[in-house]
Structures are given as structure tokens and as C-alpha cells.
Amino acid sequence: xxxxxxLVRNQHGVQPLRGGHSLCQGCGxxxxxxxxxxxxxxxxxxxxxxxxxxxxxxxxxxxxxxxxWLHVAFENSAAVASGVESAQRALRRRNGLTSGQDVxxxxxxxxxxxYDIGLQALSGALERGHRFLFVCYDNEAYMNTGVQRSSAxxxxxxxxxxxxxxxxxxxxxxxxxxxxxAVGHHVPYVAxxxxxxxxxxxxxxxxxxxANGPAFLNVLTDCPxxxxxxxxxxxxxLDAAVDSLYWPLYDVVDGAYRLTYRPQKIADVEEWLRPQxxxxxxxxxxxxxxxxxxxxxxxxxxxxxxxxxxxxGG
Amino acid sequence: MTHAARELLTGGEAVAHAMRQxxxxxxxxxxxxxxxxxxxxxxxxxxxxxxxxxxxxxxSEHSAMSAAVGAALAGARTMTATSSQGMALMAEIVYIxxxxxxxxxxxxxxxxxxxxxNIHCDHSDSMLIRDSGVVQLFAENAQEAYDLTVLAPRLAxxxxxxxxxxxxQDGFTITHSAEPVELLPxxxxxxxxxxxxxxxxxxxxxxxxxxxxxxMPDYYFEFRRDQAAALVRVLDVLPELADELAASCGxxxxxxxxxxxxxxxxxIVALGxxxxxxxxxxxxxxxxxxxxxxxxxxxxxxxxxAAVAAALASVAEVHVLDRADSPGGAPPLFAELAAALYxxxxxxxxxxxxxxxxxxxxxxxxxxxxxxxxxxxxxxxxPCHA
Amino acid sequence: MAQLTPWEELEPGxxxxxxxxxxxPTGGWRTGLRPDVDLSxxxxxxxxxxxxxxxxxxxxxxxxxxxxxxxxxxxxxCAVVCPTDAIEMVAEETAA
Numbered sequence: 001x002x003x004x005x006x007l008v009r010n011q012h013g014v015q016p017l018r019g020g021h022s023l024c025q026g027c028g029x030x031x032x033x034x035x036x037x038x039x040x041x042x043x044x045x046x047x048x049x050x051x052x053x054x055x056x057x058x059x060x061x062x063x064x065x066x067x068x069w070l071h072v073a074f075e076n077s078a079a080v081a082s083g084v085e086s087a088q089r090a091l092r093r094r095n096g097l098t099s100g101q102d103v104x105x106x107x108x109x110x111x112x113x114x115y116d117i118g119l120q121a122l123s124g125a126l127e128r129g130h131r132f133l134f135v136c137y138d139n140e141a142y143m144n145t146g147v148q149r150s151s152a153x154x155x156x157x158x159x160x161x162x163x164x165x166x167x168x169x170x171x172x173x174x175x176x177x178x179x180x181x182a183v184g185h186h187v188p189y190v191a192x193x194x195x196x197x198x199x200x201x202x203x204x205x206x207x208x209x210x211a212n213g214p215a216f217l218n219v220l221t222d223c224p225x226x227x228x229x230x231x232x233x234x235x236x237x238l239d240a241a242v243d244s245l246y247w248p249l250y251d252v253v254d255g256a257y258r259l260t261y262r263p264q265k266i267a268d269v270e271e272w273l274r275p276q277x278x279x280x281x282x283x284x285x286x287x288x289x290x291x292x293x294x295x296x297x298x299x300x301x302x303x304x305x306x307x308x309x310x311x312x313g314g
Numbered sequence: 315m316t317h318a319a320r321e322l323l324t325g326g327e328a329v330a331h332a333m334r335q336x337x338x339x340x341x342x343x344x345x346x347x348x349x350x351x352x353x354x355x356x357x358x359x360x361x362x363x364x365x366x367x368x369x370x371x372x373x374s375e376h377s378a379m380s381a382a383v384g385a386a387l388a389g390a391r392t393m394t395a396t397s398s399q400g401m402a403l404m405a406e407i408v409y410i411x412x413x414x415x416x417x418x419x420x421x422x423x424x425x426x427x428x429x430x431x432n433i434h435c436d437h438s439d440s441m442l443i444r445d446s447g448v449v450q451l452f453a454e455n456a457q458e459a460y461d462l463t464v465l466a467p468r469l470a471x472x473x474x475x476x477x478x479x480x481x482x483q484d485g486f487t488i489t490h491s492a493e494p495v496e497l498l499p500x501x502x503x504x505x506x507x508x509x510x511x512x513x514x515x516x517x518x519x520x521x522x523x524x525x526x527x528x529x530m531p532d533y534y535f536e537f538r539r540d541q542a543a544a545l546v547r548v549l550d551v552l553p554e555l556a557d558e559l560a561a562s563c564g565x566x567x568x569x570x571x572x573x574x575x576x577x578x579x580x581x582i583v584a585l586g587x588x589x590x591x592x593x594x595x596x597x598x599x600x601x602x603x604x605x606x607x608x609x610x611x612x613x614x615x616x617x618x619x620a621a622v623a624a625a626l627a628s629v630a631e632v633h634v635l636d637r638a639d640s641p642g643g644a645p646p647l648f649a650e651l652a653a654a655l656y657x658x659x660x661x662x663x664x665x666x667x668x669x670x671x672x673x674x675x676x677x678x679x680x681x682x683x684x685x686x687x688x689x690x691x692x693x694x695x696x697p698c699h700a
Numbered sequence: 701m702a703q704l705t706p707w708e709e710l711e712p713g714x715x716x717x718x719x720x721x722x723x724x725p726t727g728g729w730r731t732g733l734r735p736d737v738d739l740s741x742x743x744x745x746x747x748x749x750x751x752x753x754x755x756x757x758x759x760x761x762x763x764x765x766x767x768x769x770x771x772x773x774x775x776x777x778c779a780v781v782c783p784t785d786a787i788e789m790v791a792e793e794t795a796a
Binding site: 043044059065066076081082086087089094123 | 339340342366367368370371372373374376377378380381382383384385386387388389390392406407410414516517518519522523524525526527528529530533
Binding site: 476513521524536539540 | 704705708711712713714715716717718721
């Protein structure tokens with residue numbers, strides 16, 4: 001519990017993201033922002049991709065942000081962050097600053113702005129080795145524009161562009177493993193986290209900031225509107241995501257895999273699917289095969305992850 | 315006047331030297347012909363410790379401009395370079411850079427837009443972003459490319475402006491052709507450009523701001539007007555900066571250059587390197603007693619409509635040479651002239667030339683002055699009319 | 701409603717300083733329920749503070765100090781995560 005008190009104290013009495021924004025009732029994103037920014041002890045500059053977080057928090061002339069905040073476009077937050085980070089390095093060098101506190105550059109982007117349209121800029125920034133933290137708040141679709149599918153949308157999910165219908169069971173493709181893509185860039189720190197596992201996330205933020213280079217955090221968080229559940233069910237749904245092994249929590253430190261959470265009791269995938277309207281059709285008897293497919297993929301991926309963790313002695 | 319060194323340099327090399335002397339803090343770069351000599355030249359200066367910017371080898375031009383916006387708004391003097399398809403790819407962010415008032419300097423090696431893919435000169439890349447709100451200055455030769463690049467940071471960063479400034483030079487014709495160029499001494503450039511300062515640097519964390527907000531219909535219109543006003547103020551700011559630069563180098567720039575327009579009956583209006591060829595033809599024709607002249611446009615954006623109208627007030631016949639077309643409509647420079655001269659009695663003619671690097675010969679220019687040139691100079695086949 | 705400014709008075713590029721940003725109350729989003737607390741059960745775990753999407757849990761130092769009803773949207777997550785059931789949702793009109 002002392003970690004939470006530390007997060008409170010790190011804010012120095014000012015929430016980095018105040019109330020007064022127009023994110024949905026029960027939106028999971030602010031918790032991610034709060035956990036990340038309150039773990040970081042240096043000053044921050046937030047670079048925010050176009051999306052729910054950006055649109056809902058800065059309707060001119062209001063802003064909900066009390067920290068420096070920069071939004072340029074949808075696909076380029078990692079490139080913008082590269083520029084900010086390079087500027088800091090250049091100015092510190094020019095002014096002969098070798099000590100003193102660096103400003104930490106933190107990107108917040110949704111899954112659309114990370115997995116899809118944002119992928120190129122992210123890849124470039126990771127490859128170049130900029131010292132910044134890229135946080136994807138992954139709610140598994142383009143939520144701000146009305147719940148359209150992204151490459152983070154899971155297999156079988158209904159979205160407005162992969163609707164469930166007479167001829168369709170929802171998204172026909174598996175979701176991309178963005179965490180693995182980041183790992184493939186040989187950056188110092190990559191992690192998969194979930195917003196309700198806040199202690200795990202906070203520890204990962206610490207490790208990310210300490211890494212002397214790019215850090216990528218893929219954080220699952222819920223969207224009551226897009227996932228189709230009452231806001232108050234958010235903690236339960238996220239628990240099911242993690243405990244069903246659908247969304248394992250791990251990190252990769254200089255290429256070495258480490259599991260950071262192992263459920264005491266593994267939940268059946270139906271606990272993850274059942275509360276969400278976007279999966280309701282999968283629970284019809286005729287779709288049992290699809291659920292089996294989901295279940296067996298989860299098992300396969302989990303075993304592969306365990307092997308990677310064991311290989312590294314994790 | 316300070317003594318300056320004179321070297322045989324291509325336009326690309328000259329601009330790389332300007333960048334070395336300006337010594338920006340952050341330079342995101344991505345290669346595309348024909349601007350590559352600029353970024354390669356600058357990269358070598360950095361590798362040799364003669365320039366000290368953070369060279370950011372980004373993975374596309376869209377990221378080059380994005381990183382430039384991030385750096386410029388963070389509080390660092392920032393430059394980049396592009397051409398053609400690179401301009402097209404970064405176009406989204408060029409508009410945003412202007413609206414976010416990021417004073418980035420961009421070296422442009424003007425090159426035709428695809429398709430077909432073509433690496434040679436025309437002005438279609440600049441014209442693609444003519445509505446973006448950025449400043450666009452056109453150089454006639456390598457000397458101008460160098461001088462305007464030195465001028466550019468002061469213009470971009472002027473508190474009344476705060477906009478990206480594009481210094482455009484014709485691809486290959488200027489970027490790759492060697493000419494004698496007078497470089498200013500390093501110290502003179504450093505003193506001229508001075509320190510970088512913007513109203514709300516992101517790295518000034520003691521004074522946090524949110525930049526790049528979402529604007530509803532109740533505010534968007536006012537933002538666009540505000541940035542347009544800043545672009546127009548360039549016409550007020552440019553003379554003072556040009557005077558200051560002239561004190562160092564002896565060359566004075568303005569939004570337009572009048573060449574032999576005194577008593578001219580016929581004039582050509584043009585942008586870029588063709589102006590040099592046209593001046594040669596004007597000299598020859600004047601020697602033969604023909605009353606012809608040239609109005610060279612240096613500042614395409616903001617377009618100096620009043621200065622243009624004044625310069626051409628007594629010219630009976632004006633031929634506008636456009637090195638870009640606007641299919642289904644009026645070519646861009648011609649459209650500006652028509653608007654600027656609306657209501658005058660000047661006979662105004664449009665000629666599109668040089669697309670995709672097609673050469674403009676002195677004979678073509680003589681045809682223009684003689685009134686026998688086609689609407690599409692040098693085109694094989696029937697000319698088409700709107 | 702904040703006064704709409706003419707273009708001459710805009711900050712270049714639309715930079716907004718948080719200190720001058722007008723307030724935006726979002727408490728009106730609630731649809732009949734608001735959070736209420738039994739302080740005798742509260743153990744100051746701060747989970748409600750962490751989870752609240754609208755930063756509507758006010759603290760005095762690290763001590764729970766109440767709900768910011770100007771911004772609370774009534775999502776009920778604080779009541780769900782409270783480990784001691786100190787928080788429950790009550791009808792909006794319930795006396796504080």
C-alpha cells in the first residue's frame with residue numbers, strides 16, 4: 001500500500017490529468033495515465049496521439065492537463081517524441097548541462113495509433129534508440145471514432161467494421177502481437193501490463209524510466225462503451241483478461257523474458273468473454289468451436305511465453 | 315562590408331554550408347532526390363564536428379516533419395529538407411506545423427510530383443502545399459538559395475511570424491549545378507541568426523502548456539485567421555531582415571525583384587531558376603531595342619499582390635510562366651497574378667512550362683515575348699485549353 | 701459558458717496554460733446515483749483515488765477527504781474497488 005502513497009506524493013498536490021475532461025463514465029484510460037505519470041519522479045512532457053485521450057482532454061480553450069502536453073497528429077506521436085527528446089539532448093549539450101534532472105518524454109497512444117497507423121513512427125523511434133517511454137493504452141479498437149476494428153481487436157470481436165451478422169462472426173483475424181514487435185527492435189525494456197494491475201504497471205514504469213533508451217509499455221485497459229459492459233464491471237473484466245491468460249503480464253529486459261504475474265487460479269476464457277457485448281455472439285452454442293479456438297490459442301501462446309521466460313531463467 | 319569567401323558550390327552544397335553555419339539544434343532527415351546533397355553535406359559536417367545538431371535519421375518524411383515539430387516546439391532550432399514525394403508525404407504535418415506556429419526551416423529541392431515518377435525539376439511539390447500556411451521563398455540560383463537559407467531562421471522565428479519557412483531551389487538545375495557562391499563568415503551567420511526563442515517552449519516545464527488542442531466550430535475559424543495574419547505579416551518583416559542581411563553580404567532581397575521593368579511593354583513573371591535564363595534573354599532583347607522585362611517572384615507565400623500590381627502597373631502585356639499546372643483550373647502563379655491584377659487593363663497570358671524537368675530554352679522565352687509561345691511551352695502535340 | 705475570443709486574442713498555435721483554462725464541470729453526467737462514504741470503514745487504501753477516471757476523489761495529503769461531485773460521472777468503480785465497502789452508491793438526492 002505504501003506504493004500508492006508514494007504515487008500520491010509524487011504528484012505534489014497536482015493531478016497531472018484533472019477532472020473536467022469528457023472521457024466516458026468508467027473509462028480505463030485515466031487510470032493508466034495516473035499510474036504512469038505518478039510513478040515518474042522527474043518532470044514530464046506528454047506527447048499524445050490523436051484519439052480518445054487527446055480529444056476528450058483538450059477541447060479549446062479548456063485543458064485537463066497540468067503537465068506539458070503536445071498533440072500533433074494520429075500516426076506520429078513516436079516521431080514527435082523523437083523530436084522532443086532530441087531537442088532536450090541537443091540543448092543540454094549546447095548549454096553544457098551534464099547533471100540535473102532530465103525531463104522524461106512519455107507518449108500516450110491508443111492501439112490504433114500504435115499497432116496500425118502509428119506503427120512506422122514507433123518502429124523508427126525504437127530503432128533509433130531515443131530515450132522515451134511509449135505507453136499504448138490498448139482498448140482493442142478505434143474507440144474515439146466509434147468502435148472500429150484495429151489490428152489489436154481480438155479474434156471474434158464484434159466492432160462497427162467487423163460487425164456480427166448473418167454472414168460474419170466478427171473479426172476474422174487474430175490480434176497482432178505488438179509486444180513481440182517491440183521486442184524485435186532490441187530495445188532495453190518492453191512490457192505488457194493491464195491497468196487494474198496497477199502495482200505491476202507502476203513497477204514496470206520504474207524499470208522503463210530507468211532503462212537508458214526506448215521503453216514500450218502495452219497496457220490493456222477497458223472501454224465500457226466499446227466492449228459493451230457496465231462501467232462498474234471494468235475491474236472484473238480486466239481481471240478475467242489477465243487470469244484467463246488472454247493477456248499475460250510480463251516484461252522483457254534487454255531481450256530476457258520475465259513473467260511478472262501468474263494467476264493463482266486460471267479463469268476460463270468465458271469469464272473474459274461473457275460480460276462483454278462484443279463477444280456475446282460467441283457464447284451461442286453454434287459458436288462453441290470459435291471459443292475452443294480462442295481457448296486453444298491462449299493456451300498455445302501461454303506455453304510459448306513460459307518457454308521464453310524459462311529460457312531466460314525467468 | 316565584411317570580407318566573404320567565394321567558392322564553386324552547387325546549390326545543395328551551399329545550403330549545407332548555410333545549415334552548418336546556422337548550426338541548428340535538431341535536424342531530422344530522410345533522403346529523396348534531389349535534396350540529398352543537402353542532407354549528406356550537412357551530415358558530413360556533423361560527422362566532422364563542424365556542425366553540432368542532433369541528426370535524426372528518421373524513417374520517412376512524415377516523421378521528419380513530425381520530429382521537427384516536436385523539436386521546434388520543445389525549444390530547439392530545427393531544420394530539415396525534402397522534395398516531391400517527400401513533400402507530399404509530409405504534407406499533413408506541414409499544415410499542422412504552420413497551425414502550431416513551429417518555426418522550422420525546410421530546404422526544398424523542387425521536384426515533380428509523381429506520376430509518372432520523375433526526379434527532375436518542377437514546382438508541383440511547392441504548389442501542393444501552397445495553402446498550408448507556410449512561407450515559401452524561391453531562389454534563382456545557388457547564391458540566393460544560400461542567402462535565403464541564412465535569412466530563413468530569423469524570418470521563421472520572428473515573434474510576429476512564428477511559421478515554417480521553406481527555401482525552395484530548383485531540383486538539379488540549382489541543387490546539382492556548381493556556381494560561384496559567396497559564403498558569409500561563420501561568425502556573421504551566427505550573429506545574424508542569434509538565439510532561438512519561442513513563446514511556449516515545451517521544455518520550459520515550469521510553465522506547462524497544452525499544445526495542439528481540439529477545436530470545435532466555435533474556434534477553428536479564428537485559429538485559421540490568426541495564422542493567416544501571421545503569414546501576411548512576413549511582408550512587413552522581410553524588408554527589415556533583408557536590410558540587416560544586406561549589411562553583411564551586400565545583397566538585398568525582397569518579395570519581388572524587378573528586372574528591366576522600367577518602360578517595359580511586355581513582361582514575364584516567373585519563379586525559380588528560369589528567372590536567370592529570362593534575364594539573359596531580356597538583356598539580349600533590350601539590346602535590340604525591345605522593351606521587355608522580368609518580374610521575379612521571390613516570396614510565393616505570402617504572395618506580394620500589392621507589390622506585383624505596382625510593379626506591373628504600366629506593363630501592357632504580361633506572360634506568367636508556371637512550372638506547375640492545376641488540371642481543370644488556372645495554373646497557380648497565373649491565378650495569383652490574375653487576382654493581383656484584377657481590374658487592370660493588362661493583357662495577361664498563361665504558359666505552363668518545364669514540367670518534370672523539361673528544359674526552358676532561350677528560344678522559348680523569345681517566343682513568349684513575341685507572343686507566339688503556346689500555353690504549354692515545348693509540349694509535343696496539340697496544346698490543350700481549359 | 702466562457703466568452704468566445706476574437707482571433708486577435710488567441711495564443712499563437714492555441715497553446716493553453718492550465719492555470720487559465722476554464723473549468724468544465726462534468727458532474728451533470730450522473731444519472732441518479734452518486735458515491736457516498738462511511739468514513740468509519742475507510743482505511744485510506746487510496747484505491748478509489750487511483751481508479752477514479754475523473755480524479756474525483758479528493759485527498760488531504762494521503763488521507764481520503766471526499767468526492768468531487770463537480771466532476772464525478774457516477775461510474776461506480778470506486779464503490780466496486782473499495783476493499784471495505786466503505787463506499788456505496790446512493791440516490792443523488794440523498795442528504796450528504
